[in-house]
Amino acid sequence: MKQNTIYTRRSIRKFQDKPVSREIIEAVIQAGSAAPSAKNRQPWKCIVLGNHSKEEFLSLMEKGIYREENECAMLPKSRSGLPDAKNTLRIMREAPVLIVIINTNGKSPFTALDTDERFTEICDTLSIGAFIENMLLQAQEFGLGTLWIANTCFAYEELTAYLAMQGQLIGAVALGYADECPERRPRKELGDIMEFMLQ
Numbered sequence: 294m295k296q297n298t299i300y301t302r303r304s305i306r307k308f309q310d311k312p313v314s315r316e317i318i319e320a321v322i323q324a325g326s327a328a329p330s331a332k333n334r335q336p337w338k339c340i341v342l343g344n345h346s347k348e349e350f351l352s353l354m355e356k357g358i359y360r361e362e363n364e365c366a367m368l369p370k371s372r373s374g375l376p377d378a379k380n381t382l383r384i385m386r387e388a389p390v391l392i393v394i395i396n397t398n399g400k401s402p403f404t405a406l407d408t409d410e411r412f413t414e415i416c417d418t419l420s421i422g423a424f425i426e427n428m429l430l431q432a433q434e435f436g437l438g439t440l441w442i443a444n445t446c447f448a449y450e451e452l453t454a455y456l457a458m459q460g461q462l463i464g465a466v467a468l469g470y471a472d473e474c475p476e477r478r479p480r481k482e483l484g485d486i487m488e489f490m491l492q
Protein backbone atom coordinates (compact mmCIF):
# COMPACT_ATOMS: atom_id res chain seq x y z
CA MET A 294 0.00 0.00 0.00
CA LYS A 295 1.25 3.46 -0.83
CA GLN A 296 2.27 5.42 2.26
CA ASN A 297 -0.23 8.18 1.63
CA THR A 298 -3.27 6.04 0.78
CA ILE A 299 -4.41 6.27 4.39
CA TYR A 300 -4.10 10.05 4.39
CA THR A 301 -5.57 10.80 0.96
CA ARG A 302 -8.73 8.70 1.36
CA ARG A 303 -11.90 10.74 1.75
CA SER A 304 -15.54 9.86 2.08
CA ILE A 305 -16.95 10.44 -1.39
CA ARG A 306 -20.53 11.63 -1.77
CA LYS A 307 -20.57 12.43 -5.50
CA PHE A 308 -19.86 9.74 -8.06
CA GLN A 309 -19.34 9.78 -11.81
CA ASP A 310 -21.85 7.89 -13.91
CA LYS A 311 -19.22 5.35 -14.87
CA PRO A 312 -19.44 1.61 -14.22
CA VAL A 313 -16.97 -0.28 -12.05
CA SER A 314 -15.73 -3.59 -13.42
CA ARG A 315 -16.56 -6.84 -11.67
CA GLU A 316 -12.81 -7.52 -11.50
CA ILE A 317 -12.25 -4.35 -9.44
CA ILE A 318 -15.23 -5.09 -7.17
CA GLU A 319 -13.84 -8.57 -6.51
CA ALA A 320 -10.32 -7.25 -5.85
CA VAL A 321 -11.70 -4.71 -3.36
CA ILE A 322 -13.61 -7.42 -1.48
CA GLN A 323 -10.58 -9.70 -1.61
CA ALA A 324 -8.53 -6.95 0.04
CA GLY A 325 -11.20 -6.74 2.73
CA SER A 326 -10.80 -10.42 3.45
CA ALA A 327 -7.07 -9.97 4.15
CA ALA A 328 -8.03 -8.08 7.34
CA PRO A 329 -7.33 -9.54 10.77
CA SER A 330 -10.33 -10.96 12.61
CA ALA A 331 -10.97 -12.16 16.16
CA LYS A 332 -9.96 -15.83 16.38
CA ASN A 333 -9.78 -15.66 12.59
CA ARG A 334 -13.55 -16.05 12.50
CA GLN A 335 -13.81 -13.84 9.38
CA PRO A 336 -17.38 -12.94 10.25
CA TRP A 337 -17.99 -10.97 7.06
CA LYS A 338 -20.09 -11.41 3.99
CA CYS A 339 -20.75 -8.98 1.15
CA ILE A 340 -23.75 -8.74 -1.13
CA VAL A 341 -23.07 -6.64 -4.22
CA LEU A 342 -26.26 -4.93 -5.35
CA GLY A 343 -26.85 -3.81 -8.89
CA ASN A 344 -29.76 -2.90 -11.15
CA HIS A 345 -33.15 -4.02 -9.85
CA SER A 346 -31.89 -5.33 -6.51
CA LYS A 347 -30.17 -2.01 -5.75
CA GLU A 348 -33.38 -0.11 -6.56
CA GLU A 349 -35.48 -2.43 -4.40
CA PHE A 350 -33.01 -2.24 -1.52
CA LEU A 351 -33.01 1.55 -1.64
CA SER A 352 -36.77 1.89 -1.92
CA LEU A 353 -37.03 -0.25 1.23
CA MET A 354 -34.46 1.95 2.93
CA GLU A 355 -36.62 4.96 1.99
CA LYS A 356 -39.67 3.18 3.40
CA GLY A 357 -37.83 2.52 6.67
CA ILE A 358 -36.76 6.15 6.99
CA TYR A 359 -40.37 7.22 6.33
CA ARG A 360 -41.61 4.78 8.98
CA GLU A 361 -39.07 6.11 11.50
CA GLU A 362 -40.20 9.66 10.79
CA ASN A 363 -43.97 9.22 10.56
CA GLU A 364 -45.07 5.91 12.00
CA CYS A 365 -43.53 3.43 14.40
CA ALA A 366 -39.93 4.46 15.21
CA MET A 367 -37.61 1.63 16.21
CA LEU A 368 -34.81 4.14 16.94
CA PRO A 369 -36.67 7.05 18.55
CA LYS A 370 -33.57 8.54 20.16
CA SER A 371 -31.81 8.71 16.79
CA ARG A 372 -34.50 10.84 15.14
CA SER A 373 -32.07 13.72 14.66
CA GLY A 374 -30.08 11.45 12.32
CA LEU A 375 -32.92 11.11 9.81
CA PRO A 376 -32.00 14.10 7.58
CA ASP A 377 -28.49 12.65 7.27
CA ALA A 378 -29.98 9.24 6.45
CA LYS A 379 -32.04 10.82 3.65
CA ASN A 380 -28.90 12.42 2.27
CA THR A 381 -27.08 9.08 2.46
CA LEU A 382 -29.95 7.44 0.58
CA ARG A 383 -29.60 10.00 -2.23
CA ILE A 384 -25.85 9.29 -2.43
CA MET A 385 -26.48 5.53 -2.48
CA ARG A 386 -28.87 5.99 -5.42
CA GLU A 387 -26.16 7.82 -7.36
CA ALA A 388 -23.35 5.39 -6.53
CA PRO A 389 -22.69 2.85 -9.29
CA VAL A 390 -22.01 0.02 -6.83
CA LEU A 391 -23.42 -0.78 -3.42
CA ILE A 392 -21.78 -3.44 -1.30
CA VAL A 393 -23.90 -4.54 1.65
CA ILE A 394 -21.91 -5.87 4.62
CA ILE A 395 -23.17 -8.58 6.93
CA ASN A 396 -21.83 -9.98 10.19
CA THR A 397 -22.51 -13.66 9.59
CA ASN A 398 -22.31 -14.43 13.34
CA GLY A 399 -24.34 -11.43 14.46
CA LYS A 400 -27.88 -11.23 15.76
CA SER A 401 -30.46 -8.54 15.20
CA PRO A 402 -29.60 -5.45 17.30
CA PHE A 403 -33.21 -5.63 18.54
CA THR A 404 -32.54 -8.87 20.44
CA ALA A 405 -30.90 -8.94 23.88
CA LEU A 406 -27.37 -10.32 24.34
CA ASP A 407 -25.75 -11.71 27.46
CA THR A 408 -22.29 -10.39 28.38
CA ASP A 409 -20.34 -13.22 26.69
CA GLU A 410 -22.30 -12.73 23.48
CA ARG A 411 -21.74 -9.00 23.72
CA PHE A 412 -17.95 -9.35 23.90
CA THR A 413 -18.04 -11.77 20.97
CA GLU A 414 -20.14 -9.35 19.00
CA ILE A 415 -17.78 -6.47 19.81
CA CYS A 416 -14.87 -8.55 18.47
CA ASP A 417 -16.77 -9.50 15.31
CA THR A 418 -17.83 -5.90 14.73
CA LEU A 419 -14.22 -4.74 15.13
CA SER A 420 -13.10 -7.42 12.66
CA ILE A 421 -15.65 -6.19 10.15
CA GLY A 422 -14.43 -2.62 10.68
CA ALA A 423 -10.95 -3.79 9.66
CA PHE A 424 -12.48 -5.60 6.66
CA ILE A 425 -14.28 -2.46 5.54
CA GLU A 426 -11.26 -0.19 6.03
CA ASN A 427 -9.14 -2.57 3.92
CA MET A 428 -11.75 -2.33 1.17
CA LEU A 429 -11.78 1.47 1.31
CA LEU A 430 -7.98 1.66 1.11
CA GLN A 431 -7.78 -0.84 -1.75
CA ALA A 432 -10.45 1.10 -3.63
CA GLN A 433 -8.45 4.29 -3.05
CA GLU A 434 -5.37 2.61 -4.53
CA PHE A 435 -7.42 1.64 -7.60
CA GLY A 436 -8.42 5.31 -8.02
CA LEU A 437 -11.98 4.77 -6.80
CA GLY A 438 -13.99 6.62 -4.18
CA THR A 439 -15.99 5.09 -1.36
CA LEU A 440 -18.49 5.95 1.32
CA TRP A 441 -18.82 3.82 4.46
CA ILE A 442 -22.53 3.74 5.34
CA ALA A 443 -24.26 2.87 8.60
CA ASN A 444 -27.52 4.72 7.96
CA THR A 445 -29.09 1.45 6.83
CA CYS A 446 -29.88 1.05 10.56
CA PHE A 447 -33.05 3.13 10.10
CA ALA A 448 -34.53 0.43 7.89
CA TYR A 449 -32.98 -2.57 9.63
CA GLU A 450 -36.06 -4.79 9.58
CA GLU A 451 -37.12 -3.87 6.05
CA LEU A 452 -33.65 -4.49 4.62
CA THR A 453 -32.88 -7.74 6.41
CA ALA A 454 -36.28 -9.14 5.38
CA TYR A 455 -35.51 -8.21 1.77
CA LEU A 456 -32.06 -9.84 1.84
CA ALA A 457 -33.56 -12.92 3.54
CA MET A 458 -30.24 -13.24 5.34
CA GLN A 459 -28.83 -14.93 8.40
CA GLY A 460 -26.69 -12.68 10.60
CA GLN A 461 -26.60 -8.97 11.24
CA LEU A 462 -26.77 -6.15 8.72
CA ILE A 463 -23.74 -3.96 9.46
CA GLY A 464 -24.14 -1.38 6.72
CA ALA A 465 -22.90 -0.75 3.22
CA VAL A 466 -20.07 0.66 1.16
CA ALA A 467 -20.82 2.84 -1.86
CA LEU A 468 -18.17 2.47 -4.53
CA GLY A 469 -17.51 4.36 -7.73
CA TYR A 470 -15.32 6.87 -9.52
CA ALA A 471 -15.29 10.08 -7.50
CA ASP A 472 -16.82 13.23 -8.92
CA GLU A 473 -15.48 15.47 -6.16
CA CYS A 474 -12.20 16.04 -4.30
CA PRO A 475 -13.15 16.91 -0.73
CA GLU A 476 -10.75 18.65 1.61
CA ARG A 477 -9.40 16.66 4.50
CA ARG A 478 -12.02 16.58 7.26
CA PRO A 479 -10.90 17.75 10.69
CA ARG A 480 -9.19 15.34 13.03
CA LYS A 481 -8.45 15.55 16.74
CA GLU A 482 -4.91 16.55 17.64
CA LEU A 483 -2.48 13.75 18.44
CA GLY A 484 -2.14 15.09 21.98
CA ASP A 485 -5.90 14.72 22.50
CA ILE A 486 -6.07 11.05 21.47
CA MET A 487 -2.84 9.78 22.98
CA GLU A 488 -1.43 9.34 26.42
CA PHE A 489 1.72 7.59 27.57
CA MET A 490 1.74 5.81 30.94
CA LEU A 491 5.37 4.92 31.34
CA GLN A 492 5.86 4.58 35.10
Ligand SMILES: Cc1cc2nc3c(=O)[nH]c(=O)nc-3n(C[C@H](O)[C@H](O)[C@H](O)COP(=O)(O)O)c2cc1C
Pocket residue numbers: 302303304305381440441442443444445478
Ligand atom coordinates in the same frame (compact mmCIF):
# COMPACT_ATOMS: atom_id res chain seq x y z
C1 LIG B 1 -19.06 3.36 10.88
C2 LIG B 1 -19.22 4.52 9.93
C3 LIG B 1 -20.49 4.83 9.47
C4 LIG B 1 -20.67 5.88 8.56
N1 LIG B 1 -21.92 6.10 8.05
C5 LIG B 1 -22.11 7.09 7.16
C6 LIG B 1 -23.38 7.28 6.56
O1 LIG B 1 -24.33 6.52 6.79
N2 LIG B 1 -23.53 8.30 5.70
C7 LIG B 1 -22.49 9.15 5.37
O2 LIG B 1 -22.70 10.08 4.57
N3 LIG B 1 -21.27 8.97 5.90
C8 LIG B 1 -21.04 7.95 6.77
N4 LIG B 1 -19.79 7.74 7.28
C9 LIG B 1 -18.66 8.57 6.83
C10 LIG B 1 -18.20 9.58 7.91
O3 LIG B 1 -19.13 10.63 7.97
C11 LIG B 1 -16.79 10.07 7.54
O4 LIG B 1 -15.90 9.00 7.56
C12 LIG B 1 -16.27 11.14 8.50
O5 LIG B 1 -17.08 12.30 8.45
C13 LIG B 1 -14.82 11.56 8.21
O6 LIG B 1 -14.66 11.95 6.86
P1 LIG B 1 -13.60 11.23 5.90
O7 LIG B 1 -14.05 9.79 5.75
O8 LIG B 1 -13.66 11.96 4.58
O9 LIG B 1 -12.27 11.34 6.54
C14 LIG B 1 -19.57 6.68 8.16
C15 LIG B 1 -18.29 6.35 8.63
C16 LIG B 1 -18.12 5.28 9.48
C17 LIG B 1 -16.72 4.91 9.93
